Amino acid sequence: MNGVKTEKDMSSEEDEETQLSDSQFVDLLQQLENYTPTIPDGVAEYYLNRSGVNTTDTRIVRLISLAAQKFMSDILNDALQLNKMKGSAQNARSSKTKEKKLLLTMDDLVPVLADRGIKVKKPAYYT
């Protein structure tokens, strides 16, 4: 990596485990050329431009959409696991196995976000 390291406590071994090597990075950029992320390119580009990044390179725009998607997917996956765990506990009690739709509620999301250090609070007087 030719970047500036700001995290002093991050050891190089840990870096190798989590960060891409040079060849992997080139590979990733190549793959991004024919890939459509879930977040539309135009939307990601708009928010990038708003934060002052003046780019039209689709690979860079797609890289940020992909990263944001990954961030969200991880959170949603954790919420799904939590939801399923709660669901199985309830099913065991009622012993009624009815096909139910999976509903994502704030009750699933709040503990997952709290785990990542994000505090979500219900606004006062919100119904």
Add this chain to the structure above:
Amino acid sequence: MAAEGISVEGSYRRALTMSIAALCVETGFDVAQDNVLETLTEMIQSYITEVGNSTRAFYEHSGRTLPTGRDMMCALADLGFPNKQLLQYLKRPRRVNMGQIPKTAEPSS
């Protein structure tokens, strides 16, 4: 609001909400509460903005006016994002696409 239409800002935000909803479907949820979608939209918007700000700091610091992929990788690494998982994430099996504009029927000439 509906009668007057939505602002540019609002329409981009709505597109983000739709992406989040698509990701929820991809993960396996069938239904999501409105306030959950709103919370996640706010989060993803601020995440993109934050990565953008950090990227700008990186490339401006090195005296450039255009970002490279490396700048963004550094910005992501700075936020503690495990970049290595991106390659596997790219190849995930169930993928919901929203970015493609559906093709209209071609005129029969």
